Amino acid sequence: MSIQQPRRFVTTDQGHADILNVPIDTLYTNDQGLAAQIESIKKDPAANGVASKEALESHASSTDLHVTAAKQAAWSAAEANAKKYTEQYAAPKQHSHPASDLPSASTQARGIVQLNTSVSSGATDQASTSSATKQAYDRANEAYSLAQQAFQAGVNVKQSLVDDINAKRGNASTSMSWQELGTAIKSIGPVKATINNSYAVDNVKSQTGTYVYGPTWFTFPANTTFIAFTATDITSSYQYIRRGPGTTGGGSPLFLLTDANGYNFVFLQITKGSGGLKGDTFKPIIRSFTFDARTRELTIVWYEPRVSVFSVPSNFDVTREFQLRVGALMGPTDESDGTPAGYGAGLKGNLLYL
Structure with a gap:
């Protein structure tokens, strides 16, 4: 159906005629725009953001896009099986096991270990406690301190020996090895x-x-x-x-x-x-x-x-x-x-x- 232009009022009183003709013209213009838009939708619905009847019917009938009754039944069955498995086999949040149920740890496999406070044990299936670790650490520190003292004593003795050799008109330095210092001592003569x-x-x-x-x-x-x-x-x-x-x-x-x-x-x-x-x-x-x-x-x-x-x-x-x-x-x-x-x-x- 085409849109017909309505008759305009014709009167000898032009002022009153314009009052009535302006809204008539506006309605006519709007009708023409709507008619053009409708024709465009008919020709290319997708370009105008409108789904065609065929597309709407295809979307509604697609089982990939909508959950069917069969799928819903399968999902419900899977959920029920999962709940049943959890009830039968999954451990509760709070539970306990006897020690015999758990494997012992070794250097090749994970498992439970017994704590050990000894610092001299050679066991490979037991774990050292913090107290044992601290005791070993303290002994290592003590050994390091003694080693440092011994090293410094050696440095002092070497310096004293070098000073004595040079005081006897020998030729020695702290960079020399102990064997070289021995040779330097032998070379000192009257x-x-x-x-x-x-x-x-x-x-x-x-x-x-x-x-x-x-x-x-x-x-x-x-x-x-x-x-x-x-x-x-x-x-x-x-x-x-x-x-x-x-x-x-x-x-x-x-x-x-x-x-x-x-x-x-x-x-x-x-x-x-x-x-x-x-x-x-x-x-x-x-x-x-x-x-x-x-x-x-x-x-x-x-x-x-x-x-x-x-x-x-x-x-x-x-x-x-x-x-x-x-x-x-x-x-x-x-x-x-x-x-x-x-x-x-x-x-x-x-x-x-x-």
């Missing part, structure tokens, strides 16, 4: 040297008790702990006192060691007092002497032979350089109006020091 010196104090007037020091004959390096002198010419290794005619009171020639602090250790000092012969010369010969800082002793072997042992003062410092020197201690004769005494000393031979 240092050889020779000495050939003499000194005399003649006709020197001075007050009794005054020391007159001569030159330094030898300087020993720091940490020297042992010295050995052996004369190669006994006529050149001596001390002597010579007095003028008619005199008896004299001083003493002397050997001494002087440390870095200025401390003098007099170790060779002979005297020829008033009880001796007037105007004589006293000249004892020195065969050898040794100085041992470890035992704090100095030993002299004279030509006669006889041996003299001197104690090395505890405050004599061998950790730094020290010197071998000569001199004289002036006596009463040396401050009188008479002829002063003469004093002298000499050493000629080999030195070994370590």
